[in-house]
Amino acid sequence: MITEDEMRRQAHGRIERGTSCWLAKKCEDSSAYRRDPEIQRRVIEAVASTPAYARSSVWVTTERGWVTLQGCLESTALRASLIDRVRRVAGVETVFDQLIVGTGSRPRWKVDPAWRSPGDQAKKKGRRGKPRRPGGARTKETDR
Numbered sequence: 001m002i003t004e005d006e007m008r009r010q011a012h013g014r015i016e017r018g019t020s021c022w023l024a025k026k027c028e029d030s031s032a033y034r035r036d037p038e039i040q041r042r043v044i045e046a047v048a049s050t051p052a053y054a055r056s057s058v059w060v061t062t063e064r065g066w067v068t069l070q071g072c073l074e075s076t077a078l079r080a081s082l083i084d085r086v087r088r089v090a091g092v093e094t095v096f097d098q099l100i101v102g103t104g105s106r107p108r109w110k111v112d113p114a115w116r117s118p119g120d121q122a123k124k125k126g127r128r129g130k131p132r133r134p135g136g137a138r139t140k141e142t143d144r
Contacts, residue, residue, distance in 0.1 A: 033063065033064050035065065035091055036062045036063060036064065036065070037062075038091070039062050039065060039067070039089070039090075039091040039092060040060060040061075040062040040067075042089050042090060042091065043060050043062065043067055043086055043089050043092065044060055046085055046086065046088075046089050047060070047082065047085070047086070050085060052078060052081065053073075053078070053082060055074060056071060056072065056073045056074065056078065056082070057071045057072050058070070058071035058072075058073070058082065058099070059071050060086075064093075065091055065092060065093035065094070066093055066094045066095075066096065067086055067089075067092050067094070067095050067096070068095075068096040068098060069082065069083065069086060069095060069096065069097055069098060069099055070098045070099065071099055071100070072099070072100045072101075072102075073099055073100070073101055074101070074102070075101060076101050078101075079097075079099050079101055082099070083095055083097055083099075
């Protein structure tokens with residue numbers, strides 16, 4: 001999901017973090033990233049096995065024990081509960097909260113430019129549901 005140039009730029013930092021962690025005896029092995037698949041699996045199992053989150057839509061990304069949560073939940077209490085639950089999973093060092101409560105909020109993460117929320121669709125139409133010309137200008141034809 002990254003370019004070859006981005007990969008090369010990230011390589012030194014990734015290697016340094018893994019080695020430093022291992023030398024400081026904070027990690028089980030010299031690659032801080034090696035355990036990510038199993039941590040990811042445990043986090044997903046913890047979320048999936050909790051019935052309270054069944055109506056939620058949550059994405060989990062794990063990188064060197066740091067877990068990023070993205071998605072939508074029904075309430076702030078459910079959000080706090082999910083974050084606390086994930087923090088207690090073995091191997092999780094940090095949890096980054098990028099969750100949204102309710103349906104009226106915009107995502108706090110980068111989304112595909114092709115994605116449009118229902119609110120964005122309505123803004124692109126004129127007052128009678130007809131598409132506006134570029135720049136919002138209307139003609140007699142679109143005003144009818």
